[in-house]
Amino acid sequence: MSQTTQRQETDGRITEEQIAAGNRAYELDREHVFHSWSAQDQISPMTVLDAEGSWIWDGEGNKILDLASQLIFTNLGHKHPKVIEAIKEQAEKLCTVAPQHANDARSEAARLIVERLAGDINHVFFTNGGADANEHAVRMARLHTGRHKVLSAYRAYHGGTHLAINLTGDPRRFASDKASDGVVHFMPAYTYRSYFGAEDDKQEAERAFNHLRDVVMLEGADQVAAIVLEAIPGTAGIYLPPPGYLESVQQLCDEHGIVLIFDEVMAGFGRAGKWFAHQHFNVEPDIVTFAKGVNSGYVPMGGVAMDDAIYATFAERVYPGGLTYSGHPLAAAAAVAAINAMDDEGVIDHAQRLGAEVIGPRLEELKDRHPSVGDVRGVGAFWAIELVQDRETREPIAPYGQTAPVMNEIMAECRRRGALPFMNMNRLHICPPLNISEEDVLFGLDVVDEALRLADDVVERK
Template sequence: MTERITPELIEAGRRGYELDRQHVFHSWSAQEKITPMTVIDAQGSWLWDGEGQRLLDLTCQLIYTNVGHRHPKVVEAIKEQADRLCTIAPQHANDARSEAARLITELLPQDINHVFFTNGGADANEHAVRMARLHTGRHKVLSAYRSYHGGRHMAINLTGDPRRIASDRAADGVVHFLPPYTYRSYFGSADEKQEAERALGHLRDTLLLEGASSVAAIILEAIPGTAGIYMPPPGYVEGVRQLCDEHGIVLIMDEVMAGFGRSGRWFAHEHFDVEPDIVTFAKGVNSGYVPLGGVAMDDEIYATFAQDPYPGGLTYSGHPLACAAAVATIRTMHEEGMVEYARRLGDQVIGPRLEELKDRHPSVGDVRGAGAFWAIELVKDKDTREPLAPYGQTAPVMGEIVAECRRQGVLPFMNMNRLHICPPLNILEEDIVFGIEVIDRALRIADESIAG
C-alpha cells in the first residue's frame, strides 16, 4: 500500500488543502478557526493524511465505513453499475434499488416490507415523521434529549443534543423528554432497573401532560450514537413500545448510526424485544461509499399510502450507484460474517480492554458499548462523575489527547468529554489492540490534567 503514497500524491493533497481553505465551507465549524486534516488515501481500517502518515481509523469517518475503506467488492459493484446504468429518475424501477430494498427488508421484522429511499439519515428521519403524521392524523413528535437525528430543519429540531439550540425554534411539534442514562441518571436512580422504571414513568407523564392523543410518533435511537453510545437499561425500550401500543403512537427507530452491524447485531433494536413501526437508516447500509438513506415501514403504514399518494419525494431516491453499493455491502457482510465478528470483537476484545483502561486511569469514568460501537467517558473525578468540561463543551485536553493518538498512528472520534471507538466491523484483531494501546498511553495526558 505504501507504494501508492507518492510525492505527487502528497503534493496533490497540499494543493487540495489550499483550495479547501479558499473555497470550502465546513459543517459545524467556525470557518477560520479550523485546520482540517487532509486525507490522500484509505484502505481497509487505515488512512493516510496529507503528509503520508498512516493512521488507524477508529472513527469510520462519521461512523459509517462499516466494511472499511475501499472494499474491493463494493468498489467493483459501483464500477459495474456505472458502466450499465449510472443514474435514472426515481419514478422508474431499476434492479439495483429493487434488490437493495429486498435485502434490507429481509433483515427487519416480517411486517416491514417496503423502503422509501432517501439521500441520507436526516432526510430519512424527516420523511419518517411525515409518514407517521399522515398515518395517525396527529402532529406532535416526542424525541429524547441526548440524541442526534440530523442537521436538516426538522431533524435538528428532533435532535436533543446542543447542536440543535442555535436553530431550534420549538415550533414544529417536537417535544423532548429525558432519556435513561444510568451513568448520569436524571432520576437519581441507584441501578438499571430503577433507571428504566423512572425514565418510563417520566415518559408516561410527558404523554399525559402533552396529550397522548395528539402524539404521532416517538423517535428513538436504539443505542444513541454521537450523544454518548449509552445503552438503554433492560426493559426501557420494551416499555416505550408498550406506551406506543397503548396510545396508538408510531415507534420510529433511528438506526442511522447503529444499524447494519455496528452494535454486533444487524440493527441495534435487536438487542431488545421490540418491533418498530418504522426504521430509518443510512451510513452503514453501503458504508457511505455513495450517499444513501431510507425509511423502512411496516405494512400498516404502507397501507396508508397504497391508494392515496404520499406527498413527498427526492430527485435521487434510490440512486442506482448508491443502491448497487448497498447490495454489495450487505452481501459482503453476510459472506464475510462481519456482524458476528463485530459482536465477538466487542465481547472478547474491545470491551474487556476498555474495562482495564477504566480501572487503570483516574480520568476514565465509564466505558460502554457493544460490537464495534464504544465510548470512553472522561471525568475530573470518578466519585462525583464531573465531566472534563460542562455539557456541550469540550476541554482543551481532549484535543491534546487526540493529537497524541494521531502522533502515534491512531485516529479516534472525539465528542465533548468522550472518545468513541468505532472501527470497521472487519478490523483485524491486532489492529484494534494496537489502537487501544495507543489510547491507553494518550490517556495519561487526561490523568495528569486532573491531578493538577
C-alpha cells in the same frame, strides 16, 4: 500496561506527487470549502490522500488507523473490493435513473434490507442520508396518525436539516430550534448520568419510562404522532438503554396508537453486533430509519423502512414527498454488495466477537488504570470512553455541550501515535470498521491508552 505505542512511520505508499497534490487540495479547501459544524477560520482540516481497509494516509503520507470509521459509516472499511466492483459494474450498466422508474439495484437493495427487519416491515422509501430519512419518517407518522406532536430524547442526534435538528436533543440544535415544529423533548434513559436518581439499570428503566409516560399524558396521548429514539444513542455517548426500557416504550406506543420510530442511522447494519441495534431488545418498531453503514458510506444513501400499516396509509393516498436521487442506482448497488459481503464474510459476527472479547475487556483495563475514565460502555464495534474530572461525582472533564482543551490534545496525541478515534464533548468513541483485525484494533487501543495520560494529568492537577 500496554507497551508504549509510537507513531508509525510513513510506509512509502504515498508519493511526493500525491503529497504535493494534497497540499494543493488543502489550499483550495481553505479558499473555497465551507465546513459543517465549524467556525471556518478556526479549523485546519486533515487532508486524506488515500485509504484502504481500516487505515487512512494523511497529507504528509502518515498511515493512521481509522478508529472512527470516518463519521461512523465505513462499516466495511475503505476500498472493499466487492463494493467497489459493484459500483463500477452499475455505472457501466445504468449509472442513474429517475426515482419514478423501477430498477434492479434499488429493488434488490430494498429486499435485502427488509429481510433483516421484523416480518411486517416490508417496504423502503429511499433517501439521500439519515437526516432526510428522519424527516420523512416523521412526515409519514403525522399523516398516518393525523396528529402533529413528536417526542424525542434530550442528548439525541437525528440530523442537521430543519425538522431533524429540532428532533435533535443536543446543543447543536440551539441556534436553529425555535420550538415551533411540534417537537417535545424528554429525558433519556441513561444510567451513568441518570436524571432520575437511579442507582442501577432496573431503577433507571422504571423511572425513565414513568417520566416518558407522564410526558405523553401531559402532552395529550391523542396528540402524539410518534416517539423517535436512537435504538442505541450514538454521538450522545453510546449508552445502551437499560433492560426493559424499550419494551415499555413500545407498549406505551401500542396503547395510544403512537408510531415508534427507531433511528438506526448510526447503529444499524452491524455496528452494534446485530443487523440493527434494536434487535438486542425484544421490540418491533413501526419505522426504522437508516443510512451510513447500509453501503459503508461509499455512495450517499438513507431510507425509511416501514411496516405494512404505515404503507397501507399511502396505498390509495398520495405520499407528498420525494427526492431526485431516491434509491440512486450507484448507491443501491453499493448497498447490495455491502449487505452480501457482510453475510458472506461473517462481518457482523466478527464485530460482535470483537466487542465482547477484545474491545470491551481492553477498555475495562483502561478504566481500571486511568483515573480520568469514568465509564466505558458499548457493544459490537460501537464503544465510548467517558472522561471525568472526578470518578465519585462523575463531573465531566468539561461542562455539557463544551469541549475541554485536553480533548483536542488527546486527539492530537492519538494522531501522532497513528490512530484516530471519534471525539464528542467529554468522550472518545471507539468505532472502527466492523471487519478490522484484532491486531489492528489492539494497536489502536494501545494508542488511546497512552494518550489518556493527558487526561489523567488534568485529574491529578485538580
